[in-house]
Amino acid sequence: MTLIALAQMRRRPAAFAGLAVALFLAIATVTLFGSLFAAEVTTPASAREPSTGPGLMVIAGAFGEIAVLDAFFVVVNALGFALRQQHRELALLRTVAATPRQVRRLVRVQVCATTLLMSVPGWIAGVAVARRFLAEVRRLGMAAPGVRVPVTPLPMLVASGAALAVGLAASAVAARRISRIAPAAALTASSTEHGRTGAPRLLAGIGAAAGGVLLLRLAATRSAGQVDKAGQAALLASLVLLVAVALTGPFAARFLAGALSVPVRVLAPGAGWLADANLRGYARRLSSAVVPVALLVGLSGTMLTMTSTAEHAANSGATSVTSATDVWLRQAELTLLACFAAVSTLNTLVAVTAERRPEFALLRLVGATRRQLLRMLTVEAMLTTAEGVLLGAVVAGAASAAFSTAVTGSPMPHVPVVAWGFVVAGAALLTVPGILLTGLRAVHGQAAELMGGARD
Structure with missing residues (x-):
């Protein structure tokens, strides 16, 4: 062996x-x-x-x-x-x-x-x-x-x-x-893809979600003088909640795909219908692609919002917990975490799209052109990005609210809108081109060869 x-x-x-x-x-x-x-x-x-x-x-x-x-x-x-x-x-x-x-x-x-x-x-x-x-x-x-x-x-x-x-x-x-x-x-x-998500995985996801909620409570109950501990607890809570998202991903992915299906089918009647059917029919595969995007958005958004909240509190006189060293440390941590999340996103999206080669071959055998398949993949990539951003934003919002409660006494954090725009744009730039470039390579060649499982 x-x-x-x-x-x-x-x-x-x-x-x-x-x-x-x-x-x-x-x-x-x-x-x-x-x-x-x-x-x-x-x-x-x-x-x-x-x-x-x-x-x-x-x-x-x-x-x-x-x-x-x-x-x-x-x-x-x-x-x-x-x-x-x-x-x-x-x-x-x-x-x-x-x-x-x-x-x-x-x-x-x-x-x-x-x-x-x-x-x-x-x-x-x-x-x-x-x-x-x-x-x-x-x-x-x-x-x-x-x-x-x-x-x-x-x-x-x-x-x-x-x-x-x-x-x-x-x-x-x-x-x-x-x-x-x-x-x-x-x-x-x-x-x-067959079978349902097993009970052990679902129970593990519920347990991870419960652990994340406890960490959020721990972060929210820290005093303003313990901003570092509150920040670490909130960031750890976001990671644990993202693990819960990964474990329960097929349920969340199928639900979000259903919620987004109506506007997608209206805006893109042909490619949108096929993309929506693919996403909802293969919830596990969709979950595998959505979770890394949620990881990227969730961790980056949490760090950016916590930093902005602490800076805003310091400037408004509510607290003096933020310094130049604090900002530098958070920026360094954000860079490191964003690097991990970006690598995970690219790895997953390339692998998920590349393994669909026989599926693309079958669609070509029944009359679909390469251009139609790429339009379908474009819609799928946009839906994947949207679902990942939504899940990541929910996790980041919960973690940031807990941190804001500890720092300012209010669960409403200071959201850096421009920075969040860059996060969403970065997620889209990783997801859409990654899926399309891999898909372009996957649909290349004779359909009969691809259907037989030929691989590079």
């Missing part, structure tokens, strides 16, 4: 590109914050000086808890799509007598190999960013001049170990379905 796994990776490197990028980001992120912790711990007491900010350890902890969770969320999402793109091959292995244990071993080998390939680049990037980050923190007076990133392999080893553990745990869950069902059924299911 080891040789087969590696051969599969060499034959179809594109299927593992998204997973490789996600693991690279996860390893680099853990290395970054691990190096900052190591810098604080290994600095002699004589080299430390009182800082004007929260301190390097607090900064690393506050950044790390959100960024690391976000990075691993991206890894799990990318791994799921890497396995989905191999579904047919894994099903064929089951039909030629491969056991469920062998299939799971093959997946584990692929995860281990990808993690090892991304470890060294992730380490290098993580240490480089840690040094640059520490230099900026020292410039702002939040760390002593004598603090340096130490030369130690421990943060790097912890980063690779954590990424590998998350990848293996996710692979065990993702490979369970294909490895447990009968071989013939596995082959049939490789190109279909």
